[in-house]
Every structure is written in structure tokens, then in C-alpha cells.
Amino acid sequence: MRKKSKGSIFIVSAPSGAGKTTLCKEIIDTVDRLKQSVSFTTRKPRKGEINGVDYSFISKEKFKKMITSGDFVEWAEVHGNLYGTSRRRLENILKSGSDVILDIDTQGARQIRKSCRGGVFVFILPPSMKVLRKRLENRGSNSKDDTERRLKRAVYEIRDYDKYDYVIVNNILKNSIRKLESIIIAERLRNKKIDTDLIRKILN
Ligand code: 5GP
Numbered sequence: 001m002r003k004k005s006k007g008s009i010f011i012v013s014a015p016s017g018a019g020k021t022t023l024c025k026e027i028i029d030t031v032d033r034l035k036q037s038v039s040f041t042t043r044k045p046r047k048g049e050i051n052g053v054d055y056s057f058i059s060k061e062k063f064k065k066m067i068t069s070g071d072f073v074e075w076a077e078v079h080g081n082l083y084g085t086s087r088r089r090l091e092n093i094l095k096s097g098s099d100v101i102l103d104i105d106t107q108g109a110r111q112i113r114k115s116c117r118g119g120v121f122v123f124i125l126p127p128s129m130k131v132l133r134k135r136l137e138n139r140g141s142n143s144k145d146d147t148e149r150r151l152k153r154a155v156y157e158i159r160d161y162d163k164y165d166y167v168i169v170n171n172i173l174k175n176s177i178r179k180l181e182s183i184i185i186a187e188r189l190r191n192k193k194i195d196t197d198l199i200r201k202i203l204n
Contacts, residue, residue, distance in 0.1 A: 007033075007099040008187050009090070009116065012180075013109045014124035015154030016079070017136040019170040023124060024103045026177050031184055035098045037089045040066065043081035055083075074104065074111035079149065083108070099184065106160040113163070120187050122180065123164035127171040129154070 014020035028036055041055045042063050051057050058066075063082045067075060075084030085102055093100045102112070112119050126132035132154060136147045161167055166183050170176045187193065 007094045007097065008184075008193065009094075009112070009119045010034075010099065010101045010122060010184060010187075011109050011112055011119050012101060012103050012122045012124060013106050013157070013160070013164070014170070015126065015132065015157045016150040017132050017139070017154070018124045018126045019135070019173065019176070020103055020124045022173065023170065023176055023180060024101055026173070027101065027180050027184070030177060031181055033098045034101060034184065035093045035096075036101050036103065037085055037093060039083050039085055039104070040072075041081055041083045043079075043083070056086075073115060074108040076105055076107035076111075078105045078107075079146070079153070085112075099188070106157045109160075109164075120166070120183065121164040122166045122168065122183060123161045124176070125158065125161065125167060125169045126154075127169055 012020055012024055024036055028034055038052065039055055040058055040063060042058060042060045043055070045051065045054070045057050049055065049057075060082065063075075063084065066072060066084065071087060072084035073087045073090055075082060077083075083105070085104060085108065090100060090102075102108075104112070109121060113121070126135070129151070133147070133151060136150055168176050168179045
């Protein structure tokens, strides 16, 4: 009989403002054995963000050192800041027996697609560009220029949607959570993910 399989990696990408961060936070509370890997970033913390919880906020110099040391499974420059997923944090979550969710941009997703087989890729779409603009404007923390930059980038990122295994249009948050939850549950029920100890117990 084959060995127990490792946890799954769920890669969630979306243009800024599509609601991905809220969705990822909600899903962590809803689904057991699912953790989010806290990314490193050179971006300054926004109001209310906590170091080590929302991100690990570090300097550009430290980030570059970490790149050289091979500390990231993927990293990318997004909206002028650097973001990266720590190899050690990712491995620790998987070793602890949990699945991991990565809230990363499309460039990072491309790197994960190349380097790690078996990732499950989910793309979150806004219901329309009009809604996306409204959501970005309502954030208040973005300047007008920043909003325009994010909208332009959204068009570029949405082009990548067909490289993802699943697509969720995030119109009503409650429904989107259910959809993401269904994807995670279905993935856990894949034959190759079934704990072989369970089969042994059933046969005894
Ligand atoms: P924000 O600054 O609004 O929190 O995030 C901006 C973008 O960076 C989002 O699309 C988010 O998914 C992405 N991002 C956050 N962490 C990472 C990471 O570790 N790697 C990559 N490639 N993108 C990330």
C-alpha cells in the first residue's frame, strides 16, 4: 500500500480588489487543517496590519539577501514592492499535517507551477471592472494613481485566468467562500490524498 500523502498547496490569485485576501482569511476560519503561509514583503504596513500576522515586513536589503540565500519558493515585484513565500514556512505547515493556502500574484503562481507539482490553482475574478474600480476606490488607502495602476495591472493579470484549475467570480462573499471550501474538500477526497491508515482500519 502506498504511503500517506503530503498536504496540498492551494494557490489563490486575483487582481487587487477582487476580494482574495478577505476570502483567504475567511476560509482559514471555516476549514480545518488549513493554514496560510505569511509572506515577506518590502511594502510598508497599512493601518491595522500586524507584523508576522498579515505579512513579515522587511527592508529591501533583507529581502534581497533572502533571495540570494534561496529562502523563497517564489517571489515577485508587485505594485513596486517585493513579495515572497518562505520555503521554510511553507514546509513547516505541510509537515504539521495541514494544507496550505498561498495568496499570491500571477507571477508567483507561475513559479510555483514550474517548481512544485500537485498544486491546486484557483483564480478569483471580480464580477466586473466597474465593481473592481469601486472596491479599489472604497478602500481609501489607495491614491487615485495607485487605483489606476492596479486597474491596468488587473487586465494583465486576468489574462492568466485560463492557466488556473478553478475560477470563482467573487460577487457575493458568502457564496465564494462556499465555492472555495468545495474545491478544498474535493481535493482532499482525491484518491491519492486518502490516508492509507484509514483504508487499513476499514479492512481490519
Ligand atoms: P497587497 O499589498 O495588496 O497586500 O498585495 C498585493 C499583491 O501581492 C496581491 O496580489 C497579493 O496576492 C500579492 N502577494 C502577497 N504575498 C505574496 C507573495 O508572497 N508572493 C507573491 N508573488 N505575491 C504576493
